[in-house]
Amino acid sequence: MKKLFFALMGLLMAGNLMAQNAKLPDNITLKDLEGQTVQSSVIQNNGKPIILSFWATWCKPCNRELDAIREVYDEWQEETGVKLVAISIDDARSAARVRPWVDGHDWAYEVYMDQNKDFARAMNVGADVPHTFIINGEGEIVWQHKGYQDGGEEELIEKVRELLNK
Amino acid sequence: MKKNISYILILWGLTIATASAQGIMGGHVTGNVQIDGQMSHADSVIGATDVPQRLLMNARADILYTNGDFSAGLRFEAYQDPLLGFDAEYKGQGLANYFVKYNGSKLTLTAGNFYEQFGNGLILRTYEDRYLGLDNSLLGVNVQYRPVDGVTLKALAGKQRYYWSYGDGLVRGVDGEVNLNSILKPMTDSKLRVTLGAGFVSKYEEDGNLTADDPSQLLNLPLNVGAGAVRGDICYGHWSLNAEYAMKGQDPSALNNYTYRTGNAAVVNLNYSQRGFSAGLQAKRVENMGFKSMRSQTGEMLYINYLPAITKNHTYAFLAMYPYATQVMGEQGLQADVMYKIKKGTLLGGKYGTDLHFNSSVVVGLDTTVTGGKGTDGYTVNPGLGPLYYGDASAEVAKKLSKSVKLTATYAYQVFNPVVENESGDLHHNNILIADLSWKVNKKHSLRFEAEWLGSDSYYNKAEEEHTDRRAGDWIMGLVEWNIGRNFFVSLSDQYAYQDGIGNYYNLSVGYTQGATRLQVGYGKQREGMLCIGGVCRLVPASNGLTFSLTTSF
Numbered sequence: 027m028k029k030l031f032f033a034l035m036g037l038l039m040a041g042n043l044m045a046q047n048a049k050l051p052d053n054i055t056l057k058d059l060e061g062q063t064v065q066s067s068v069i070q071n072n073g074k075p076i077i078l079s080f081w082a083t084w085c086k087p088c089n090r091e092l093d094a095i096r097e098v099y100d101e102w103q104e105e106t107g108v109k110l111v112a113i114s115i116d117d118a119r120s121a122a123r124v125r126p127w128v129d130g131h132d133w134a135y136e137v138y139m140d141q142n143k144d145f146a147r148a149m150n151v152g153a154d155v156p157h158t159f160i161i162n163g164e165g166e167i168v169w170q171h172k173g174y175q176d177g178g179e180e181e182l183i184e185k186v187r188e189l190l191n192k
Numbered sequence: 193m194k195k196n197i198s199y200i201l202i203l204w205g206l207t208i209a210t211a212s213a214q215g216i217m218g219g220h221v222t223g224n225v226q227i228d229g230q231m232s233h234a235d236s237v238i239g240a241t242d243v244p245q246r247l248l249m250n251a252r253a254d255i256l257y258t259n260g261d262f263s264a265g266l267r268f269e270a271y272q273d274p275l276l277g278f279d280a281e282y283k284g285q286g287l288a289n290y291f292v293k294y295n296g297s298k299l300t301l302t303a304g305n306f307y308e309q310f311g312n313g314l315i316l317r318t319y320e321d322r323y324l325g326l327d328n329s330l331l332g333v334n335v336q337y338r339p340v341d342g343v344t345l346k347a348l349a350g351k352q353r354y355y356w357s358y359g360d361g362l363v364r365g366v367d368g369e370v371n372l373n374s375i376l377k378p379m380t381d382s383k384l385r386v387t388l389g390a391g392f393v394s395k396y397e398e399d400g401n402l403t404a405d406d407p408s409q410l411l412n413l414p415l416n417v418g419a420g421a422v423r424g425d426i427c428y429g430h431w432s433l434n435a436e437y438a439m440k441g442q443d444p445s446a447l448n449n450y451t452y453r454t455g456n457a458a459v460v461n462l463n464y465s466q467r468g469f470s471a472g473l474q475a476k477r478v479e480n481m482g483f484k485s486m487r488s489q490t491g492e493m494l495y496i497n498y499l500p501a502i503t504k505n506h507t508y509a510f511l512a513m514y515p516y517a518t519q520v521m522g523e524q525g526l527q528a529d530v531m532y533k534i535k536k537g538t539l540l541g542g543k544y545g546t547d548l549h550f551n552s553s554v555v556v557g558l559d560t561t562v563t564g565g566k567g568t569d570g571y572t573v574n575p576g577l578g579p580l581y582y583g584d585a586s587a588e589v590a591k592k593l594s595k596s597v598k599l600t601a602t603y604a605y606q607v608f609n610p611v612v613e614n615e616s617g618d619l620h621h622n623n624i625l626i627a628d629l630s631w632k633v634n635k636k637h638s639l640r641f642e643a644e645w646l647g648s649d650s651y652y653n654k655a656e657e658e659h660t661d662r663r664a665g666d667w668i669m670g671l672v673e674w675n676i677g678r679n680f681f682v683s684l685s686d687q688y689a690y691q692d693g694i695g696n697y698y699n700l701s702v703g704y705t706q707g708a709t710r711l712q713v714g715y716g717k718q719r720e721g722m723l724c725i726g727g728v729c730r731l732v733p734a735s736n737g738l739t740f741s742l743t744t745s746f
Contacts, residue, residue, distance in 0.1 A: 048220040048222055048258070049220075051258070051295070053261060053295045053296060053297055053300070055300070060425075060427045060432075061371075061385065061387045061425035061427060061432075061434070062342070062371050062373070062374070062385065062387065063338075063342070063344055063369070063371065063387075065297065083505075084505040084507055085507075117313070117319070117498070117500065118309075118312040118313045118459075118498060118500050119500030120505060121312075122432075122434050122461035122463060122472070122474065123461075123463070123472055123529060125432060125465060125470075126463045126464075126465040126471070126472050126529070126531065127470070127531070129465035129466055129467055129468070129469070129470050130468070130469065130531030130532070130533065130547075131531070132467050132468050141309060142307060142308065142309045142319075143319070144307075147256075148256070148258075148263075150222050150223055150224040150254065150256065150745040150746070151224075151745070152224045152226055152743050152745060153226070153321070153322045153323060153743075154710075154743065157708070170707060170708040170745060171705070171707055171708060172707075172709070172710045172745070173705050173710060175638065175675040175705075176630055176632055176640070176675055177632060177678065178678055180635075181678050
């Protein structure tokens with residue numbers, strides 16, 4: 027039984043290795059900060075890269091990361107045209123606080139709510155945030171990272187630069 | 193569930209084989225894996241006991257196959273044996289979750305295990321929290337239909353996961369949500385954004401599982417229990433308002449001692465925000481709103497609905513030492529939250545600006561009069577307030593002192609009623625101070641220091657071995673975290689009860705992250721305590737020894 031399981035997994039993974047990068051799923055239901063339902067296909071940046079960051083108001087490293095990027099976001103956008111899209115996984119306990127939180131922190135990011143974690147599950151974000159992805163101009167997931175350590179934002183922008191220099 | 197593994201695997205394999213036979217093979221396999229392990233040996237001071245198996249382990253793997261609008265997923269879980277604090281019912285391994293899903297632009301259809309939420313979740317929310325050992329996913333069918341922009345209709349039916357089996361009750365639900373700006377032409381460009389919704393959930397459960405010792409005590413149990421809710425989301429410029437009201441029919445269960453009074457709950461969130469400033473007020477009232485798909489169940493499994501705590505979710509160790517958990521039988525509370533960013537270049541803002549954050553919440557019980565026992569309405573509610581359950585107020589200042597140094601200072605005051613954890617005793621009053629300093633030494637190294645102090649009027653009573661709360665007394669804590677490059681970190685911390693309490697809890701942790709793979713190994717002592725996520729809590733027993741955690745996504 028176990029053998030069958032692993033054989034199947036192995037087969038599928040081998041297939042996966044040959045395939046191209048996975049695309050950003052486009053039919054996942056999210057909400058914008060005004061409570062309106064949108065599909066994940068709204069996450070677009072005119073052929074330029076996107077940084078997709080899963081976060082929550084109660085997550086300290088997430089807030090440190092998004093605060094750190096706040097300081098350099100204008101420069102990043104000017105240099106690379108990158109856009110940061112922040113996906114909040116706050117549940118009913120704190121979901122109503124997300125919009126005030128974003129305003130209070132003076133974040134100029136595009137923010138969506140994923141209360142039921144449909145998007146997080148589709149992207150294989152495990153139990154822990156922050157979990158950050160880089161999406162290339164074709165909508166493919168090219169890089170991902172778990173957690174945040176001070177200075178980690180520099181690795182993000184380096185990956186974006188690498189993408190543009192390809 | 194375990195027995196069905198081969199059947200499900202074959203079905204899953206066939207589904208993918210069918211997909212490939214139709215010439216649409218390709219697609220992607222992605223997934224995530226988490227393995228947590230623990231070793232612990234006895235320590236009478238902190239109350240840790242020996243683990244006879246030496247090593248405990250929780251492991252899981254989620255595998256997801258996606259091809260265009262179609263996806264299929266399965267999750268393998270293994271508890272060999274479950275970590276301390278997890279229910280022994282989890283012992284074993286098998287397929288815990290499997291589904292096939294079609295996700296089109298107008299229609300989403302899931303067959304298998306699914307997670308769903310209506311509105312704020314007051315009548316339905318199935319979710320999973322691996323740290324709490326909680327999974328109440330429904331196994332059945334879930335349909336979401338979006339006929340036009342701004343309209344979402346949902347219908348579902350299924351049974352809820354209960355460790356390695358499923359609960360007795362059949363859960364059915366429908367929900368609808370309309371965004372007026374999308375469907376009413378005159379409102380398209382209005383500053384006023386309005387979304388309205390309503391849902392209904394019904395549980396069917398045979399009454400066979402209630403064994404009465406005394407036949408004359410047999411109750412006439414409702415086989416169908418319904419719950420309904422209405423809600424609205426309104427935004428106007430800087431303002432937003434979110435409100436939901438829910439009612440539940442007669443639902444005699446172990447939670448309410450088989451009484452027949454109906455339940456209700458209400459939540460209101462009012463917020464004002466603009467760049468650099470926000471203020472919010474939240475109010476909540478809950479009465480007899482524990483809604484489970486198996487009436488004999490207490491504990492945290494098989495909840496159909498979700499009643500989060502109204503208090504702020506604190507993350508610093510001492511702020512979270514006395515956490516509040518929702519009292520599903522009855523509570524009413526308020527929370528206020530204010531954030532302000534003092535602009536850079538001002539007197540108080542300095543060169544980089546200063547962030548201020550104030551929060552306060554208070555929760556009291558309902559004032560009730562007991563009118564009878566099993567089989568009656570049970571109680572009546574009087575106007576006014578019941579006993580104080582919890583109150584807190586906190587102020588936080590975050591300031592970048594220089595290009596490389598940032599300081600966050602917090603003060604908090606808490607009042608905690610032990611009745612929240614089903615204990616008796618006086619109210620605890622706590623004062624808490626926290627300083628959190630991060631220092632970017634250079635491009636490669638950064639340090640973070642945390643110092644915390646908790647002063648409490650509770651004390652440790654050794655004479656009463658039954659009622660000794662190891663959180664008691666005054667505490668200090670220190671933490672140093674050293675980030676090396678972008679991948680490594682080492683952290684050393686110690687929590688010490690220096691007065692009226694007992695215990696010294698040191699911990700050394702080392703972590704390595706590479707992309708989406710993370711390995712963390714820790715050694716030290718863990719205080720017995722409540723781990724609370726979203727107002728749902730799990731008691732984590734004391735432990736003393738090695739822990740490790742490996743997670744990866746691909």
